[in-house]
Amino acid sequence: MDIKDMQKEVDGWISQFEEGYWHPLSMLARLTEEVGELAREVNHRYGQKPKKPEEQPGDLASELADILFIIICYANSLNIDIEEAFINMMNKYRQRDKNRWTPIKKN
Template identity: 35%
Template sequence: MTDLTLHTIEDYQKLIDQSIRHLGGYWRTLSGLARVTEELGELAELLLTEEKDPDTVGGELADVFIISTCLANQFATDLTKEYAELGLPALINELDLSGEVGSASFHFLQLSQTAWQCSSYH
């Protein structure tokens, strides 16, 4: 598997693509839908509890990020373009401009970092 430096959303897409191909390839469409639905259900269950453990929630968010990126790759979706349309930058280090805990950019950066830790196969 090629080593990638993770600076852009495209880099994450490539890393996840390489990892999935290394593990045997993508799922059938219905299986992908079932996987993302399962991960969203697990996240929902955690978010509905009184005591929310940030590490556990982060892990589930990373799962959702990875599975949804797999689906994007499977259907040739350019996430950089999609994020740009939402007003998010393509460079990872530009995502957290506010530095405020609780901001969308802060959580997205945290999610990206957690997803990288969970998906590194090198």
């Protein structure tokens, strides 16, 4: 599934509800919440705060997907084509950072 298809699928799902997309500030709060859940799971796995024995293991893929969902909601609500924005962002990085790091030498 490409990004345009993801945006269409999310829009189709959200469009079936009268409430529609949340306001931008509410979505920012939701995004922050989802990033916090990812941070908590990463800290449990790789940081200094292990889970309690009775806590269930988390799912990093699910946490990342939750973040992607709210980003798509955000973009859709503001009529942003994420695919186009992504292409522009990668072009910016390719230009700005092309000599910033040491390339891997190919044999």
